[in-house]
Every structure is written in structure tokens, then in C-alpha cells.
Amino acid sequence: FHVLVITGPNTGGKTVALKTVGLLALMMRAGLHLPASPDSQVPLYTGTYADIGDEQSIAQNLSTFSSHIGQIGRILTQATGRSLVLLDELGAGTDPAEGAALGVAVLEALLRQGPAVVATTHLEAVKVHAARTPGMENASVEFDLETLQPLYRLSLGVPGRSFALEIAARLGVPPSIVARAREILGPDALHARDLLAELASDRQVAEAARREAEGLRAEAAETRERYQRLWTELQREAAALRRRARSDAEAAVAEARREAEQLVARLRAAGADREAIKAFQRDLAALARRGGEGVAPSPEAPPASDLQPGQAVHLPAYRQRGTVLEGVAADGTVAVQLPVGKVRVPASQVHPAGPEEESAGVAAVAPAVEEVPLELNLLGARVEEALSRAEQYLDDAFLAGAPRVRIVHGKGTGALRRAIAELLRAHPLVERFSLAEASEGGSGATVVEITRR
Known part of the structure; x- marks a missing residue:
């Protein structure tokens, strides 16, 4: 909308709202900081025109109505589509019917010219016209009837009441006179006033719900951002763990390869016969697989402290039997003498040899040999x-x-x-x-x- 009509009781804050709009527009044009929420938007108006206050003058033979009309005439000739027009008590100072008709005509003319318009009034006809006309909107200032103080809150979309009878009763007008005024006003007017009051109440409830929803939405956005940060950190940590695991696996593979090369060299140096070589071939394959896949500690492995020098042991991963040469080292490994030479392995991979294995002494177990293509x-x-x-x-x-x-x-x-x-x-x-x-x-x-x- 381009035209906003503000209604409400006297001393309700209509003129304060009007002056606040004009002041913020001029502060914006001067490049000053605005006392408004961060998401506020204020257009840059090339001109600000206001008709606020009573300019009547006996010397100039001007009445209240005359002063208002003269100022409005000048505004109509100068305002453009990039202007801000502020009109206080539009249509006041003359016959209410004629004043309302003139006020409606002025608003229609300004709507065609295109400036942003904020006007205040008490006239019902102007309120009704604003409610029915595209490009126009009603607003009301909120008022506390108990304290007769303005609340300085503006409600868009709801025309305001003047509360003249209620204010008169609280300011000491005899109840009989107020009652007579209600009779003269008629039941239709009272019903319309009650409907406006009910609409204003519903609007306040909806506004409170909106503010609560905005608070919840802001809280949800903050929570979502917090969990997004946590998710990003978890992904980063998971990636670091994967890199570390990959590095450990590569190191294990490299170590297994070195052990395999040493074992092959020992075989060659020992001049092992063909059967021993065939038996050891599968051991090398198992060693390579262990390096690539990692070896989980065997649940049957004895505690490291139970391995003693000279003890007969069995190495399932190597498919070999051997003898412990020395106690467990600080890094958890133990030196074992196998048929083809000395090896150092994690203590968790060493098992005590059974009675039959002990009586057999240190000997190689000959598994089946994997075929090598010719x-x-x-x-x-x-x-x-x-x-x-x-x-x-x-x-x-x-x-x-x-x-x-x-x-x-x-x-x-x-x-x-x-x-x-x-x-x-x-x-x-x-x-x-x-x-x-x-x-x-x-x-x-x-x-x-x-x-x-």
C-alpha cells in the first residue's frame, strides 16, 4: 500500500507516530543511524511534506480548517512519486460529512500521484474508504483505557476507535450524560464499535502469536546453526580418523612386507629344502594379508607377562612353532626363534604350545601351498x-x-x-x-x- 490511515483516541499517539515517521525519513536522508531493528527498511525520499498542528491566525484571517486546506493545496502541487506526505487530522475543522468527503478526495489524488502518505483522522467515512480501496490500509494506535495512556504501538490492518465516551466517563462527565450519548449514538454504531473492539483484540492476540513464532523461529535457526557446526566438526574429525587409520594400515603393510623380505632372505641363506619352502609360502601370504587388513588381538592370547624365555609357543598367523628368546619388550613385542630364524611379533599373536607341540620341539607346520601361475x-x-x-x-x-x-x-x-x-x-x-x-x-x-x- 501507498496510503496509511491511522485512527484512534485523542492522546493515543497518532501524531507521535506521524512525527516519528517523518523524523526517521529525514535522519535517513542525513545519513544518521536509525533507532530501529536491523531488518528495517527506509526509502530515500527526495522530499518530505507535512501538515501537522494548528496554524490558525487572526492576523492572517486563517481558521484551523483554512490553515489545513492551504497547506494541503501546496503539498498536492509539489509531491511526487518519491516524496513522503504526512497529514494530521485529515478532514477536521469543518462539517464532519464534508470534511470526510474532502479527506477521501485528497487521499485519492495523492494515491494517483504516487507519494507515500501517512494520515491521521477520526472520521469513520475515511476509515471505511481506506478499508475498501486497493493501495490504502488502516492502522490504529493502541491505548490503555485504565490509565488513559498511549501504549505507543501501531497495529496495521485494524481501524482504531476514538473511545470518546469511555474517556469522557473517566474524566468526570456525569454518567447520565454518557448514557444519553450512547442512546443518541444508536445500537448500530455501538455494534460496529464492539466489532472493532473485538477485531482489535483478535489482532493483538495474533500479533502476540506472531512475535512468539518469530522467537521460536529464531531459536530454531540458532539451534540448526549450532548442530550444523557440530556436524561439520564431526565430519572433520571422522576424516582425520580415516586418514590416520589409512596411514596406520599403510605402515602395517610396509612392516609386513619388510618382515616377508627378511624371512625370504633367511630361507635362501638357510638353503631350505623344497618341502620347507612350500610350507612357508602360505605363511608369507598370511603375513601380507595381515599387513593389509590389520590383525585384531586374539581373544585366546595369554597375558604378556605369562611369556617366559625358553617357553615353547605357537604363532597362528605364521603357522609356525618356536621358542621365546626373551621377555616381552616395552612396546609389547616378543622375540621368537622360528625354524627359519628369529622374528619379533606382538605378544598378542603368541600362544603357548600344546603338550604335543612341546614334545615335537621347534618345527615348521607345512600347510598347503597356493598355486603360482606358470x-x-x-x-x-x-x-x-x-x-x-x-x-x-x-x-x-x-x-x-x-x-x-x-x-x-x-x-x-x-x-x-x-x-x-x-x-x-x-x-x-x-x-x-x-x-x-x-x-x-x-x-x-x-x-x-x-x-x-
Whole structure:
């Protein structure tokens, strides 16, 4: 809406509301801070025009009505769509019917011109017209009848009552006169007044509910923001835990690989026979899986303090029996002598050997051997990657007891074939090697005979 009509009792605060609007508009134009809520919005008006107060003058032969009309005439000629117009007691000072008609006409003219208009009045016709006209809105100032004091609250959408009879009764007018005034006013007017009072009461209840809802909404927004912060922190901590777990797993895998390499080296140095090598091959696979997946402490593991030097023990993860060499270290690990050499493992992975195992002494348990393919395909691999894969493959083939394997490297430029040949020539596990027969790939593959020592 562009036109706001404020109604209510005398001393109810209508003029105060009018002056407050004008003052805030001028403060805004001067660049001053406004005493208003942070979400308030005030347009930048190019002009502010006001007709407030009584400008009657005997010297100038001006009555109250004349002074108001003269000021309104000047406002009508100067106001634009970017102006603010403030009119106090519109239509007052003359016959109520004619004053109301003139007030309605002035408001219609200003509505067409487009300025923002705030007007006060006591005239019912003006209230009714504002309620029925698009672009216009009623408002009322709230008033305490008990103390006859304004509450300085403005209620939009509800026309106000003048409370003339109630104020007169409280200010000492004889009750008989007030009663007679009610009779003269008539039942229809009284009914309309009661309806306005009921509407105003409902409006106050709705306003209180709105304020409560806004408070709850603000509280809900604050709670949502707080939980969003907590959720973000939890996600950050979870990501940190995942990174830490991944790092620990990678470290465990690296440690398992180092242990596997040491065990393989001990096997070679000990000149283990084929059966011992086959038995240990699965142990290496179990060791690699343990490094990748992590080993949970066995519920059957004895307390660390129960492991004593010289005690016969069983290592399920290694599928080996051995003897404890020394007490448990400060880091929770223990040194154990296995058939292929000394290893250090967590005490939780060491179990006391049963009676049959103790009588058998320190010996390796020979599990089934996982099969190793008799051919390694290196097609498409880079030289460094191919050499690494080939060396690992030769170790696996040796441990599995494979007598003869084939490495497919392709023909191409011959660079990969020459690199593989150099590796095989210096490898201690290779008995001899040669290019494959034409039926097995010719110069695109190399046949390798694994040493059987």
C-alpha cells in the first residue's frame, strides 16, 4: 500500500507516530543511524511534506480548517512519486460529512500521484474508504483505557476507535450524560464499535502469536546453526580418523612386507629344502594379508607377562612353532626363534604350545601351498614396473617349487626383452633361460628354469 490511515483516541499517539515517521525519513536522508531493528527498511525520499498542528491566525484571517486546506493545496502541487506526505487530522475543522468527503478526495489524488502518505483522522467515512480501496490500509494506535495512556504501538490492518465516551466517563462527565450519548449514538454504531473492539483484540492476540513464532523461529535457526557446526566438526574429525587409520594400515603393510623380505632372505641363506619352502609360502601370504587388513588381538592370547624365555609357543598367523628368546619388550613385542630364524611379533599373536607341540620341539607346520601361475604377462608394462613384477614372480615361483616358468614381454623394440634378460642373468634363483620356441611365443617370451637347490 501507498496510503496509511491511522485512527484512534485523542492522546493515543497518532501524531507521535506521524512525527516519528517523518523524523526517521529525514535522519535517513542525513545519513544518521536509525533507532530501529536491523531488518528495517527506509526509502530515500527526495522530499518530505507535512501538515501537522494548528496554524490558525487572526492576523492572517486563517481558521484551523483554512490553515489545513492551504497547506494541503501546496503539498498536492509539489509531491511526487518519491516524496513522503504526512497529514494530521485529515478532514477536521469543518462539517464532519464534508470534511470526510474532502479527506477521501485528497487521499485519492495523492494515491494517483504516487507519494507515500501517512494520515491521521477520526472520521469513520475515511476509515471505511481506506478499508475498501486497493493501495490504502488502516492502522490504529493502541491505548490503555485504565490509565488513559498511549501504549505507543501501531497495529496495521485494524481501524482504531476514538473511545470518546469511555474517556469522557473517566474524566468526570456525569454518567447520565454518557448514557444519553450512547442512546443518541444508536445500537448500530455501538455494534460496529464492539466489532472493532473485538477485531482489535483478535489482532493483538495474533500479533502476540506472531512475535512468539518469530522467537521460536529464531531459536530454531540458532539451534540448526549450532548442530550444523557440530556436524561439520564431526565430519572433520571422522576424516582425520580415516586418514590416520589409512596411514596406520599403510605402515602395517610396509612392516609386513619388510618382515616377508627378511624371512625370504633367511630361507635362501638357510638353503631350505623344497618341502620347507612350500610350507612357508602360505605363511608369507598370511603375513601380507595381515599387513593389509590389520590383525585384531586374539581373544585366546595369554597375558604378556605369562611369556617366559625358553617357553615353547605357537604363532597362528605364521603357522609356525618356536621358542621365546626373551621377555616381552616395552612396546609389547616378543622375540621368537622360528625354524627359519628369529622374528619379533606382538605378544598378542603368541600362544603357548600344546603338550604335543612341546614334545615335537621347534618345527615348521607345512600347510598347503597356493598355486603360482606358470606364466607372467608383462605386455604393456613399463620397464621399471616389469622388472619389479618379474623379480617378485621369480621369488614366488621359487617358493612354490615351480621348475620352469615363462615370461611374456612381447617383441616391440626389444628394450623390455633386453631388460628382462639382464635381470635373469644376474638373478640367483635362475638356473638358465632362453627365448621361447615358436609355438610358445618365440622372441616375444622367455622361458626360465628355476634353480632347485
